[in-house]
Amino acid sequence: MQPTIKALMVQGTTSDAGKSILTAGLCRVLARQGIKVAPFKSQNMALNSAVTKDGGEIGRAQAVQAQAANIEPTVHMNPVLLKPNTDIGAQVIVQGKAITDMDAIGYHGYKKVVMGSVMESFGLLQDEYETIIVEGAGSPAEINLRQNDIANMGFAEEADIPVIIVADIDRGGVFAHLYGTLALLSESEQARVKGFVINRFRGDVKLLESGLDWLEEKTGKPVLGVLPYLHGLMLEAEDAINSQQVEAAEQQLNVVVPVLTRVSNHTDFDPLRMHPQVNLQFVGKDQPFPPADLIIIPGTKSVRSDLTYLCEQGWDKQIARHLRLGGKVMGICGGYQMLGEHIADPDGIEGPAGESEGLGYLATSTVLAKQKQLKQTTGSLTLPEQETVPVRGYEIHAGVTSGVSADAPVQLQDGPDGQLGLDNQVFGTYLHGIFEQQQACDAILTWAGLEATQTPDFDLIREQGIDRVADTLEQYMDLAKLWPQWAEKFTAEKSTDY
The missing domain is CATH 3.40.50.880 (Class I glutamine amidotransferase (GATase) domain)
Incomplete structure (x- = not known):
């Protein structure tokens, strides 16, 4: 019998590598198969927030990911939300409620305290759902933030869950990003990395294959997927302002x-x-x-x-x-x-x-x-x-x-x-x-x-964006390797046509 993976964590080599979108897409992929899945992000720093039905505040990305999973968002999907109010300080929101303002140094020490709330929320979701897709924050290779970490490998170690690492090839240096990130992790952290995902690829994947072979040989980790650049994708940004627009009509x-x-x-x-x-x-x-x-x-x-x-x-x-x-x-x-x-x-x-x-x-x-x-x-x-x-x-x-x-x-x-x-x-x-x-x-x-x-149906546009990401993951990722217990659900022929 194949082992049951109760959670999977998506970490990135950088901010905006594609963690939020990948998490949303994986939630929709699993939900399509009738698997009860929920998103989770232990710590989110963003000024884009959402309100849950019971009056709690969480990051908007987790609300969109809950929509992708076809469930109502709860405060336990994002137990710690930091809303910056100065360059060195932020309002600290725990399990949906603002508790205080802290500067960066004060919060760094507070993380070991708030880890209890993080694990409580994670445990509640695990009791209710078959699996959890966990989104990391920033990069696990930020060495200065490793002590008391609750957002990346510190959480993965505490929760004892596997990790995949995603990198944005559109930024350049994708192999250095992936190889260097893995190299900066401890041995136990490296062991829980199950593979890599390369995001936003344009061109002929054959030109990438020698690099993929090198990366797998050097790290011993598989490349689980190379995802194409999705032009015109509409999904809400976690924090950065998105200025992309649709093609304009004559009257504006x-x-x-x-x-x-x-x-x-x-x-x-x-x-x-x-x-x-x-x-x-x-x-x-x-x-x-x-x-x-x-x-x-x-x-x-x-x-x-x-x-x-x-x-x-x-x-x-x-x-x-x-x-x-x-x-x-x-x-x-x-x-x-x-x-x-x-x-x-x-x-x-x-x-x-x-x-x-x-x-x-x-x-x-x-x-x-x-x-x-x-x-x-x-x-x-x-x-x-x-x-x-x-x-x-x-x-x-x-x-x-x-x-x-x-x-x-x-x-x-x-x-x-x-x-x-x-x-x-x-x-x-x-x-x-x-x-x-x-x-x-x-x-x-x-x-x-x-x-x-002639206002378009925005709810439909958002749903189509989520479905487009899920379709892409089903086509270009080795999902059976991530969830061997559900391998028969992910046996569709994969495409390498970009």
Whole structure:
């Protein structure tokens, strides 16, 4: 009888090697075969987060991976989430709840404490699922972070699970990445590595074969798959901003998003990137705004400091000019707070305690509170001269905003949300994910000036992205070698046609 592998860990030679996507794809591959599978990432550092049904906060990548596994996400799929609020500090979220802020040195020591929560969550998932696909963080070869490690080999050793290592050939130096990463591991860590995966390959695989043979001979580890570059793949990014867009239609709405220093949940804009009638442009430091129909101020982990940054960039003046010329402005979460008259942080929730004047376009004021609002919600959206449409999304914010009218444009399960201002040129809301529903996206783009909107089905696009990754893994990976107990499920003929 073949041994049962209760978990498999995906580690990478670098950040953005493909760990998140590979984990999602493996979850979908196993779920297709009727295998109960769940994703897991012990420690995630990202400002893109999701809210579980029970009001916990986890990394968005784990929420997408849960979708790939056809299950509801829970806080135990990402027991430690770090949300940076300075260059050396972050909010520490354990099993879905924010517990404190720590600097890098303080957290390094705290890891040996939080390992108990990590193993508790992992154990709960193992009790419920046949197997777990575990995603590592960064690289296991980061020697300076080896002590008290809970994210890579430190976790793999504690949980006693096998590992595969993925590298991105598109970066160059793929054999050095794989060979060097393995060489920097301890003997026991090397022993649990079951093989390598090469990601984002373009060209004729025959030109790679001599390198593959060399790598297998030198390391004694098999190359489990060479995955082709998937052009136009749509899956939500774990943290880095994705500026890829679909081919544009003739009629377009120009949308500009300023990139704040602690921009959060920029996955809000993925449906706009995938919209053929939208030209979405992210504007970074020292860059002026290009001509726009709609400016959207995104969420941020540090609203007062990013409001200062926005003004230092001169973007406040550009927003004012844009409004004088008749353009529209929208704010989401922290961006919504900035559009109001006043922001106070009396307890220093997001930085030094103090108060800031807002941009003043909405008749609202916000006070940051210790208790963070975390919830999934549904409701309706009514914008001027339009019919009411349904909305759904999630809220993640420390702010309590006053001045919201009873007839606010967004009506949610527990009350009104958001506000319109400046003769309906300005709109703010706390609702993340508001562009993901076709009707709501249509309504906002119509309000911003787009005629004859044709918003695609974003839920379908995301599902197609997950399925595309799973199809690729089934075609190009030796899955039977990873799960010998299910070998008969993965006996389809493999392709090497790139």
